[in-house]
Amino acid sequence: MYICFFSKGLADNDNTLLLISDAHTISIIDTSTLKETIVAEGNAYVLYLDFHYRKGLIFWSDNSAGTISRIRYPSNKSTTAEVIIHSQTPAGVAVDTVNDFLYWADIRLHTISRSNLDGSNTVLLVSTNSPEDIELDIANGWIYYTFNGYNAIGKSRVNGSEIQTIVDNIGTTQNLALDFYEDRIYWTENGNRIVRSAFFDGSDSKIIIDGISDGYPFGIATTQSNVYFSTWNKGELFQLFKNNASASNRLIYTTGTTSLMSIKIFQSTESECFNYVEIQNGEKRSTGYHTDLDIDIPISDDEIDGGWYRIMSDNGDKIPSYPPGVSYCGTFYPIWLNGDGPVACPANKSSESGYFPGCSSNFPKEFVQVIVKPELAKGPSFKIPGYDTTPSLLSVFRCYFEDISNGTYVYDVFWYINGNNVTSKLNVPFENIDSTLLRGNDWVGLYTMNMEPEKYDYTVIEGEKIEIQFTATVPISCIASHEGLKVHCDQKFYIFQPEFDQQSFSCLNNIVSRDVVFQSQFCGISIGTNDWQETKTLDVYGFSDGLYNFKDRSTNIRISTGTISTFNDIWKNINIPDIKVTVLDKDTVLTNRLCQSVNDPHISTFDGRYYHFMDVGEFVMYKNDRGPYLVHALFTNCGFGWEGSSCHCGIAIRSRNSRFVIRTCKTISRTSKSLLDAPITQLDSCNDNDFLIEHTGNKYKITIPSGTEITITISRWSRFIGSVTIKPSVYDIDRVKGLCGVPSITMDPSDDYTHRTNGPVNDDQDFARSWRFVHRQL
Numbered sequence: 001m002y003i004c005f006f007s008k009g010l011a012d013n014d015n016t017l018l019l020i021s022d023a024h025t026i027s028i029i030d031t032s033t034l035k036e037t038i039v040a041e042g043n044a045y046v047l048y049l050d051f052h053y054r055k056g057l058i059f060w061s062d063n064s065a066g067t068i069s070r071i072r073y074p075s076n077k078s079t080t081a082e083v084i085i086h087s088q089t090p091a092g093v094a095v096d097t098v099n100d101f102l103y104w105a106d107i108r109l110h111t112i113s114r115s116n117l118d119g120s121n122t123v124l125l126v127s128t129n130s131p132e133d134i135e136l137d138i139a140n141g142w143i144y145y146t147f148n149g150y151n152a153i154g155k156s157r158v159n160g161s162e163i164q165t166i167v168d169n170i171g172t173t174q175n176l177a178l179d180f181y182e183d184r185i186y187w188t189e190n191g192n193r194i195v196r197s198a199f200f201d202g203s204d205s206k207i208i209i210d211g212i213s214d215g216y217p218f219g220i221a222t223t224q225s226n227v228y229f230s231t232w233n234k235g236e237l238f239q240l241f242k243n244n245a246s247a248s249n250r251l252i253y254t255t256g257t258t259s260l261m262s263i264k265i266f267q268s269t270e271s272e273c274f275n276y277v278e279i280q281n282g283e284k285r286s287t288g289y290h291t292d293l294d295i296d297i298p299i300s301d302d303e304i305d306g307g308w309y310r311i312m313s314d315n316g317d318k319i320p321s322y323p324p325g326v327s328y329c330g331t332f333y334p335i336w337l338n339g340d341g342p343v344a345c346p347a348n349k350s351s352e353s354g355y356f357p358g359c360s361s362n363f364p365k366e367f368v369q370v371i372v373k374p375e376l377a378k379g380p381s382f383k384i385p386g387y388d389t390t391p392s393l394l395s396v397f398r399c400y401f402e403d404i405s406n407g408t409y410v411y412d413v414f415w416y417i418n419g420n421n422v423t424s425k426l427n428v429p430f431e432n433i434d435s436t437l438l439r440g441n442d443w444v445g446l447y448t449m450n451m452e453p454e455k456y457d458y459t460v461i462e463g464e465k466i467e468i469q470f471t472a473t474v475p476i477s478c479i480a481s482h483e484g485l486k487v488h489c490d491q492k493f494y495i496f497q498p499e500f501d502q503q504s505f506s507c508l509n510n511i512v513s514r515d516v517v518f519q520s521q522f523c524g525i526s527i528g529t530n531d532w533q534e535t536k537t538l539d540v541y542g543f544s545d546g547l548y549n550f551k552d553r554s555t556n557i558r559i560s561t562g563t564i565s566t567f568n569d570i571w572k573n574i575n576i577p578d579i580k581v582t583v584l585d586k587d588t589v590l591t592n593r594l595c596q597s598v599n600d601p602h603i604s605t606f607d608g609r610y611y612h613f614m615d616v617g618e619f620v621m622y623k624n625d626r627g628p629y630l631v632h633a634l635f636t637n638c639g640f641g642w643e644g645s646s647c648h649c650g651i652a653i654r655s656r657n658s659r660f661v662i663r664t665c666k667t668i669s670r671t672s673k674s675l676l677d678a679p680i681t682q683l684d685s686c687n688d689n690d691f692l693i694e695h696t697g698n699k700y701k702i703t704i705p706s707g708t709e710i711t712i713t714i715s716r717w718s719r720f721i722g723s724v725t726i727k728p729s730v731y732d733i734d735r736v737k738g739l740c741g742v743p744s745i746t747m748d749p750s751d752d753y754t755h756r757t758n759g760p761v762n763d764d765q766d767f768a769r770s771w772r773f774v775h776r777q778l
Contacts, residue, residue: 321337618632
């Protein structure tokens, strides 16, 4: 699934990290890989947690142990948790990362307190009825909290003043999350099994997630695009895409236990004004300090990692807005801010003017409805002998929308596949919107193409066919846009049965010994640059297995791609679920229906008529025009002094344009025999799929694509072919003629003696002689 949307907000990272607790263990989950990193374990009952990203500290409350602890993470060496506060029933914890304070609630003490990050200097701020979770809006100076004694949500100033209720008459509320992208509060109502949201002032309260039938929601966290929530009794973690309200909750992780509590987005949520690294003792970096090479080593920042830094200096920390001069600021060539401004907003942020002040990650809060369409875009040109040079055509996706700002906005384009952001195009004017196309190199290697047939489950009767239709939703690229070359640009999709074919390219068209056969030019479908929007049809026939088994059977069809050109890399490793085909058994009507000729010779037809025919020459035993498929028999004198008898000394089988012959005599005669010292065989094959030949001892079994089997037995004593047996398939019913007669569904023998030219007759000898093979006669 391909999704794009336009906004001026900040898209989620591809690998959102979630800090979670499952009552006893605190972990970090990478949502892109689902890798779990354990931070701390062995706790009694962890309900709530928070972190200080810049200082590398994680805090949590243990409700049963009556403690609040912290641990350093990440750390280059092993660290253990440190208990910093003892309280009666500690619950929600929240970290002020700007002023370095820790806030926490105690349910039974009915208090909200504040301390330093090490637990010292505790100050009581709010007394209220059973406060549980707390969240901070430090920029505006508010504490938000749930107090389940009143089933409500309240807030106060960070100093404990201006206490007020903003949402009431709600269910038992467990966790809060503040969404600064939308200025909304999200919370879970455990008893009602819902997730609700309202603006920071409590207005516009509404249900966001409803119908959580088998779980009690507890923890909650938000990003710009997603809402994450946990169910404590099921130990499951879900994700919901904000901008697709009709989408269902996506299960992304389970603990394997029955408790999953608090969730936090483990990343910096602060602006660069607060999220920075301090460089202490930076007096030499000031504009008034001149570097003395006799006593100073010039400062170099080559080894400093990229990020935001603040110089801590007694000489001041303002960036100079004029050239300080060579050898000032503790180095040779210092940098400066070129003028007082304006300073452009950094990537992922904007403002009314595009410059500071007022840069924000959610300016403006404007989303545009778009339609995603696949198309062919012009690419590089290549010289092709005999043709004019024209641009290549590349398969891309485009977002179509109307410019709501009349050219005054720039747009951020976020492309998603299956809910995951694969690329973003930021600050793009509408006039350059063509640069936001989603191209193959944005996602090939991370995701694979799909193709949807009409459905994934089909039924076909043996001997009959069904049509499976395929429709591509993505065009086929081409090395040129010249009309004379576009007709040759296509992508082939090979279709095979995994249980018979060991590799995708061994799909042998109409091969025997399988459940279904395909009728197509190359055992697959071809989609071209010019016709990619047309529906393609694959004819699938139920194969007659030759087993009168009184049961149905099923098989799977799989689709793969062959050689992939550079221009169609997107089709590599195509990922399409197998298509199930159930074959309904039809050949039960042919049980015990054999045509057999035994020397000298005595023949029984498919429908059970028995007659003697002792002429010599070449005769047609079996003829089916469907292939065409034919079986010819060669009769000669048996050589026992019986002039009226004849024996088989040769069989020729035709399967379409291929031929298999076995012969035991040199010549044929009415009065004498002339046998070879050993039987000879000859195979003239135009297609490896035309015959399946099995040879065991003095017996040959030949199966042709219709499923019909011909068994030939050579007598070791006489060196003649002692018998020929033909086992019919459903494709032979009412289609076959010759010495074997016409097999019918009702086993009606009345038409078995069907003369080559005169139709059914009564004289078996007249009927048999009509099937003598004459040169150029079939």
